[in-house]
Amino acid sequence: MNPEVTQYIEKLSPWQVTVSDNLRKMILKAIPDAEERLQYGKPPT
Template identity: 50%
Template sequence: MTKNAEVTAFIEQIQIPWQIQIAEQLRQMVHDTIPDVQERVQYKKPHFLKNGKYAAVISPSKQAVSFTIFHANGLDLPDGIFEGPEDRKTIKLKEKDTPDYEWLAGLLKQASADL
């Protein structure tokens, strides 16, 4: 697992402890789900690529940590949890949430399978 120092620095500079924890867990989940994933900071956010194609992005904001899954066409997603166009779905994780990382990993694995 190769972790990019820029992504590490990005996560470490987040000011809100619960957001750091979620970002670190999402990052680890991406690495566990996509062998040989590449990561980099692009557009001021950590992006994760498989074979040079976007697979996911982590984006903290004031009240949430957003996690976007690319190539989401065909995923069976429950109503009201994800936002965005059909090919790119984002979930906003807030302080009181208990993210199901295993479920998110399954969605990410399915979405990135053909990359």
């Protein structure tokens, strides 16, 4: 799991953290080679 994504999720509300964690686990179980990245919520560089 991507640490940037983990840090982003940890800042969400408790119910969003739970949903996001469950979704991440489900996706990685179904698609083991999936790569996580932040597409939104990241300041432009």
